[in-house]
Amino acid sequence: MSAAIAATTTSAFAADAPVVLDQELAQPHISGYGEVYLGGLYFATPGDDADGTTAGAAARVNFPIDARWNIQTDAVIDSLWVEGTNIYSYGGAIHGYWRDPSAYALGGFATITGYGGEDFGGVDLYSFSVGPEAQAYFGNVTVYGQVYYGQLRASGESEHLDNWGGRGVVRYFAQDDLRFDGELGFARLSANGAHFDTVSAALQATYRFTGTPWSVFGRYQLDHLTFSEASGSVNIHKYVIGLRASFGSDTLLSEDRNGATMDTYRSNFSVPFL
Secondary structure: OHHHHHHHHHHHHHOOOOOOOOHHHHOOOOEEEEEEEEEEEEEEEOOEEEEEEEEEEEEEEEEEOOOOEEEEEEEEEEEEEEOOEEEEEEEEEEEEEEEEOOOEEEEEEEEEEEEEEOOOOOOOEEEEEEEEEEEEEEOOEEEEEEEEEEEEEEOOOOOEEEEEEEEEEEEEEEEOOEEEEEEEEEEEEEEOOEEEEEEEEEEEEEEEOOOOOEEEEEEEEEEEEEEOOOOOOEEEEEEEEEEEEEEOOOOHHHHHHHOOOOOOOOOOOOOOOO
């Protein structure tokens, strides 16, 4: 993973030619995309492995306030089936940020997520988070970072779990319509001195068909889970393929620098603490 990121960064600084975007599409305007995906999960636990199926969707729309200020809204849903049991998450996010497409973007975000499934016993669980985020642009490379704090709650209950974490992403555009992502993240749920940690690593490739709004992507993510009150760990491998439809942009690169460029961390497991 680190070798891939190092190679990506080296390639970026070796490219001297500036990124040239379509002048009409570079002007502030509403843009975004919707995507769907389908895939599988593999749970590697001490003495017991399991397979699952996953599917989900997301929609992200960017609204420019002026030439630099933007608001982006996200809606996401993720569902998992394991050994006849279905659990799911659904929610959204809002981002507010200042962006210079030739240099960087800086702002903040907030999320809210609900959880449901067959084994919840009628309990309504939800979480929320807030935090800063920033992107830096280096020719054909985007570097993206977020940190956040939030809580996990059950409706009607005063007790909660604290949730904090962060993630870093490198996006490398081998061509305007061919993008490679590398991602590292950390998340912690904690209460009463105990904590549940997730370390994530992911690789993704996205290709947009030239002159069309359609893109295809494939993603692999590993979540390494540990609990302070138990020995051992759990690894969750997630493989998905997906289809994206964009509007208001002509390439993946122009979408990244002028459109809906923000996103949020999504765990392999819809409810990772169960």
